[in-house]
Amino acid sequence: MSLRQFLKELGCIAGGTALLAATPWLKSCTPEKLSEAAAGGGVARIGLIGTGSRGQYHIHNLLKVPFARIVALCDDYPVNLEAAAALVPDAKRYTDYRRLLEDPEVDGVIIATPLGLHAQMTLDSLSAGKHTFCEKAMALTMDECKAVYDAYRQSDRALYYCMQRMYDPKYVKAFQMIGSGLIGDVVGMRCHWFRNADWRRPVPSPELERRINWRLYRESSAGLMTELASHQLEVCTIVTGKMPTQVAGFGDIVYWKDGREVYDSVSLTYRFEDGRNITYESLISNKFNGMEEQILGKLGTMDLSKGVYYFEEDDTTYGVRRLLDQLKTGVFAAVPTAGPSWRPELRESHVPHAVMEKSTGWVSGESMIGASNDGSLDIVEAFCQSCLTGEQAENVVEEAYCATILCLMGNLAMDEKRVVTLPDAYKIPYMKF
Amino acid sequence: MSGSPSHAFYPDRALFHGVVPHVMGTKLEALLLGAPERESLSLWERWCAEAQRLDAMLDRFDASSEVSRLNAASDSGEILPSRELLAMIRVCEDFRVRTRGLFDITRGTCGEGLQIGAGGSVSLNGGSLDFGGFAKGYFLQECKRMLAEAGIGTAYVDFGGSSILALGHHPFGESWRIRVTHPFSGRVLQDVDLVDQSLSTSGNRPSYRDHIVDPRTGRTVSALRIVTVLTADPLEAEILSTAAMIAEGEELAFLKKNFELSEINRFDV
CATH class of the missing domain: 3.40.50.720 (NAD(P)-binding Rossmann-like Domain)
Incomplete structure (x- = not known):
């Protein structure tokens, strides 16, 4: 759509x-x-x-x-x-x-x-x-x-x-659903973006290396943070309406030791003044976890990149709910039992619910150029x-500003291995804390 | 999900659906068919009140429950339960004897059980009472009785997904069909067709083991197994599903023989 x-x-x-x-x-x-x-x-x-x-x-x-x-x-x-x-x-x-x-x-x-x-x-x-x-x-x-x-x-x-x-409909709708209280109070955020590729482009002549592979060098790039994390941190500031003020983390060149200057592995925690955190990770030598932006609510979890959400307590898998659907639609079929009695803490797998009824296209996060839809x-x-x-x-502009500042704060925290606090000089009236 | 009961009525199907998200440590959900909304709602409200009353009476983790108060007093000798609780204890004692101790509401007595005095006093032999394997079945027994009184012959009551009372049959089938699946793979172990019957399932899941205790030894049952018991009496189904989880060797055959009106299936997975 x-x-x-x-x-x-x-x-x-x-x-x-x-x-x-x-x-x-x-x-x-x-x-x-x-x-x-x-x-x-x-x-x-x-x-x-x-x-x-x-x-x-x-x-x-x-x-x-x-x-x-x-x-x-x-x-x-x-x-x-x-x-x-x-x-x-x-x-x-x-x-x-x-x-x-x-x-x-x-x-x-x-x-x-x-x-x-x-x-x-x-x-x-x-x-x-x-x-x-x-x-x-x-x-x-x-x-x-x-x-x-x-x-x-x-x-x-x-x-x-x-x-x-x-401007992505499935994100827009998810923002609206979160804003309307679907997953309850937002209590935390987990974002990651994993790829398994060197992030390089072929260079026809050595003198073009820094121009073509500009993403790998500090003079022209802030690495994974600005190229990938900026999108995901922006999601977090939009759903909370707030700006984290502190960040700590580590970054290293773990695998692609090919002369690049930017980290190929980053792991950070951003902290809001109310105590909530964003946990952020990005790695480009393992893609198992893919790309996710999980907004953790008291009542459920929204995974915006996949366009699905999950409830903490979900009765859609149990027999009576299925029976109810059968009775409404005139269908007879077996319904499952729970084995041992269902208890709130027993949930082993959550049932995904689609944010959009109609597919908007799945974005894997592997493309370096851009995905459709x-x-x-x-x-x-x-x-x-x-x-x-x-x-x-x-x-x-304000959201782009906030996201970029957060990325650059993250790089500073990793470079200097310290907790970085948002300097007053970079605060703008749009920011709420 | 909130903790308060909710319900809905679908007039075109004469279908009532009620949910209590959390009572007796789990969820109670019911479908009543063929009765006017007012009658279904009236029955449902009585069920909700009854479930909460029994919870308040039997919950050993609730310090104010009668069971907790009796457990707290058990060290001082004999305890005096209410008439209703004493009746429950007598039923449980009967099942303890008939299951050769596989079912026992006492904990910490190493199979000694309890003694009931002539005046209705009870001695717990230093142990405590645990109605965990009893309460849901007892409640479903009450439901069955009240359904009969209300003249409602088609109903499906699900208590925690593991204890089911199914009266009449699915309007579009000849039974209420329930599927039992493998806890790891999801493979179908059994499809059970219920008509005017109860089904109790018990089992260990990969993430939820060691929740059933062998009363004779105090040790937990760690085997990955699923038990289903199909019978007319919801309480007997409930009790036998726990007993069959604990049974070892010839004990399972003994249970099947001694409760021949119940269909006991055990899947060691």
Whole structure:
């Protein structure tokens, strides 16, 4: 199910508007507003900076947006620029992003470059009066994050970060379900992202190593935290509405000792002021546990990445509940017994309940580029609409800021092997503690 | 899930569904068919009250229960139970004798059991009372009696998933069919068809062992096994399922022979 379809259905149910209030960033991309954008005849003219794999992924998505047109491409790596140009032959080509920003034919800019370039390019893009969409995370340092946030506050341009979970229907619905009390009070969070791959890309020539494998080097990357954890920590701040203030953890290069500088294994605990914790792990030499974001509630657990939830006490497996279903539907079949008497502490396996009745696609977390149906198309579409209307999606920048700060705090904690407390200098009014 | 009872009525099927999420350490759930809502609800409310009354009376972990008070006083010699509790003790003693001590509500007497005096006083021989293997069956016996009084002939009462009273039959089948599965693999061990009968199951799960104590030795039964007992009397089913879990060697054959109206099945898994 697309986000548009989901929001359309939401608009048709009682209380749908109230549910939308729990995810206010979606108010700028309701089906009505998107239809207006398409019917108005306006076209969002998009310039793309960074035409590597993620940039090309955005091109494929942009080509599906009826009111968007890619008018400019920029990359200083000719191979990628050519590949992108093959997808959009009519777009102008630039090798210096500043020249693209000077192009008056460009309404909005999408930045899909290495993390170390995000801050400066975003600042320049806003200064150039462009609506701006940047890949996550926000920036390589906390100072850069603050500079971008401050510039955004001063700007009248729309700014988006590609935190696609905020636009993925199964996450959106899960946020709403958690907000409505389905799993009770949130008492803790467990997130992890495991892969078994070296995170490398083939390098045609040795001098390109640091440019192509930018994720592996500190000058351009903050490693697993910004590339993977940022999405998952953002989920935690959204469902709690709060910002952790402390973090401790360990990070090491455990397996991929190939000259990389960023950790291939991280394990951290984030602590909220009310005592709740986020337990976070990521490892790229074992994928058994996959990717999960578990929100632990007093009454149940929501696993957002899988789009399922479980109740602590669940009567759906027992005989009478099955019998009841049989009697309602005119079916006769055997029903199971419990063996020994059922006791609350005996539960061995929980029954998953789907967040969405209709599948939205399973995201394994193994892709380094992006999965289908993960909200990336929807957030790009929302951005294109903002290019036409100037409407800023609520909370998107703030959540990206919070998530990135948390990632960078985590790296600091691991680098210095100490408990890191959120410095006052990086607190923003949006944060609740 | 809240701890308070709840119910629903489906008029097109004349189907009443009631749930007590937590009573006597487990869950009570029932389906009553064919009776008007008011009659079903009235019966259900009496059941809820009865289950809670028995829980308050028999729970040995509740310091205010009659059983706890008697257990606390047992060291001082003879205890004097209420008339109702004494009647229960007499029933249990009868089953203890008939099962050759495999079923015994006393703990810590090493099979000595208890003595009932002429005036209704009881001596526990230094042990204590535990109605864990009795209470659900006793309650289901009460349910069966009240169903008969109310003229409701089709009902399915599930107490903790392990003690079931099934009257009449499934409206779309000729029985109430219950499936017993292997605790590890989920493989089907047995399908049991119940018509006006009770089924009690007892067993050890991988994660829940050692909860049944052999009263003669004080040792827990650790064997991975499942027992099912099918019989007309819910209390007899309840008692025999525990006894058959404990039985070793010839004792199982003895039980089957001595309670020939009950169908006892044991699966050593």
